[in-house]
Amino acid sequence: MQRDDKVYKCLNFVQDFIYPPVCVLCGQRGQRPYNLCRSCLSELPRNESCCRHCGIPLPTAGLECGPCSRRPPPYVRAVIPFRYAPPMDHLLQRLKFNHRLELAPLLGGLMAEAVQEVAGTLPELLLPVPLSPARIGERGYNQALELARIVSSRLATPLDWQHCQRVRHTVAQTSLKRDERQSNLRGAFAVRGELPSHVAIIDDVVTTGATVSEFAKTLRQAGVREVEVWACARAGRG
Ligand SMILES: [Zn+2]
Ligand SMILES: [Zn+2]
Structure with missing residues (x-):
């Protein structure tokens, strides 16, 4: 571990102690690097199955939506x-x-x-x-x-x-x-x-x-x- 990393970790530890991160969704203790707790982070609606071109949600992952297959976006x-x-x-x-x-x-x-x-x-x-x-x-x-x-x-x-x-x-x-x-x-x-x-x-x-x-x-x-x-x-x- 680099010296700078150690200093950074140490500062984070002190900062967490004085000002613990608070989850913006539930008010419980947050999890660095974000002010969100682990449970709220895991419940965010991930866009996992979507058009591989424009990202629109689709029932199946890895496919292309109708409009993109007819005319690819720019x-x-x-x-x-x-x-x-x-x-x-x-x-x-x-x-x-x-x-x-x-x-x-x-x-x-x-x-x-x-x-x-x-x-x-x-x-x-x-x-x-x-x-x-x-x-x-x-x-x-x-x-x-x-x-x-x-x-x-x-x-x-x-x-x-x-x-x-x-x-x-x-x-x-x-x-x-x-x-x-x-x-x-x-x-x-x-x-x-x-x-x-x-x-x-x-x-x-x-x-x-x-x-x-x-x-x-x-x-x-x-x-x-x-x-x-x-x-x-x-x-x-x-
Ligand atoms: Zn939360
Ligand atoms: Zn698309």
Whole structure:
């Protein structure tokens, strides 16, 4: 064991003694590195059987969903470790709408673990899905960027939030029917400057996939060869 590791372990021990981590779901003692207990962690809705391309939950693992087999999405793969179901949906809503930014290390950390579990070369850059300036003004922060900061530091992969922008303030996707969602987003993103050939889009929740698909399409048009999508949770088809 390195000397630095010993010092780190010792500091953690002291910190646990003075400020023991508390599980954000049940209030019992949490388990480092997260403020979640072992039992609540094991009960999170894992997205184990899902489309190998877009990550949508499926009854059987390793297959491709109908839409992906008819027309592959503009990204190579999606790494989405959880389903958008209780209690993960509550955690993500608290992060997104209730300023509970202390949940980002937990949720971003779980995303980074999921990426480490799947084989493959890490991308050269992480790109959180940009929010419009109006939405940032309303909310005060971009939850995708907060998650991306954690994933970036856990995987030692750089992050960029300045070269991609949301240039059109779109109507909230949830208020639209499925076929209206893609047209609502057309031309919503813009890229400035040069990007590397392999990047990962970071988002909190993928619902229909319309937002990440439009962003991936914009990145491909800007010359990115390989786009991945990393999100915390995936909704099923509603
Ligand atoms: Zn718990
Ligand atoms: Zn699919």
